[in-house]
Amino acid sequence: MTRAPSSKPYHHGELREALVSAGRKLLEERGIRGFTLRECARRASVSHAAPAHHFASIDDLLAEIATRGYQELTAAMEAEARRAATPAARLVAQGVGYMAFAAAHPVLFQLMFGREANRFETPGLAAAAKSAYHLHVVAVEGVIPKAPLEVKQRMVDFAWASIHGFITLVLEGQIGDEDSPRALKARGLAMLAAMVETVVRAGGDP
Amino acid sequence: MTRAPSSKPYHHGELREALVSAGRKLLEERGIRGFTLRECARRASVSHAAPAHHFASIDDLLAEIATRGYQELTAAMEAEARRAATPAARLVAQGVGYMAFAAAHPVLFQLMFGREANRFETPGLAAAAKSAYHLHVVAVEGVIPKAPLEVKQRMVDFAWASIHGFITLVLEGQIGDEDSPRALKARGLAMLAAMVETVVRAGGDP
DNA sequence: ACCTGAACACCGTTCAAGT
């Protein structure tokens, strides 16, 4: 069997990090139902009881993974947004970033937005989720700065719902299951275009 | 139908049905991660090995539950659609039916549209899912009958995505967590109104 | 402070044996 250098230290040192990163990989491999704490411990080369010293429960580890997912989602949206020249382009770009992140980490995405996460109640999780939400608010605000507050709020709902709904249905195989990746991407962009148009129009009648 | 057995019969008689209905209740109570075959068996007053004679695996039972969910979802959408006077009203009504179903059975809805269901591959499941999808197609078709096929397809994506995305985000507590039920319903209806308007506009030329 | 090993009460699934 493979051995660590000369002697395996009794203390891991960075077990918390190791569990998070092992857990993340495991999640994508096996799905939410296939996720187990003992397998995470195994992958971190540690006894099955060790994780308890860093996470109060399996849900605690999942919550930490979800929290980091939100941070990455936010970063992915911001990275795309930076390249956009106009407010409308930014709204689309953020949608692209959102969808690309979801497509790259489908199970993590489902964990973040699934009902299981609802029970976690870790404070950091809610905060991280909020910062991703905030990007939608800012982007819509940029497109229709002069619209009444209520209209803006409705358009945030609308923009987020259509972005989230589309990629969710794709990940679940309900949309575009027979499409090529290229065709599917085009469908997504068409969806985003229709969405932005609606937001722009809701902003005011020139 | 209810016969009072003086002694508990060795054969259950309707175990398959009993497992499905017990499973459905258990699902809503405990969530997807909390769902166990043994608890279903317990609630059906049967040994933990008995379900194996009716379902090849726990996923098989979940797939059956999901399949029936799609049938009910379709029925709920149709029931709402029947009251609609115009094609546009029908599209909205189906959206209302869709959201109401999801709100009434949040965990079942997540099971149906979650990634877990993707692995099931039961033929009946795909068929049931398709019939729900078909209703969206018909409704959009009714609103913009003369539009090019491609536009229609894009608008089906768009309509479904916004309906699905909105209610999904609500169920996950991401939208309207601090709203009253009344206010939340209004947000949903506003979303549907914006959606229909976009579809109508896509159909008729400027 | 951090980790282990044993223990406990659970799982899903299988299968010979009962009805």
Add this chain to the structure above:
DNA sequence: ACCTGAACACCGTTCAAGT
């Protein structure tokens, strides 16, 4: 044909004991 009980290999969580 349908169901049971025992068995197996897993779980999450706890805790005294080791380092």
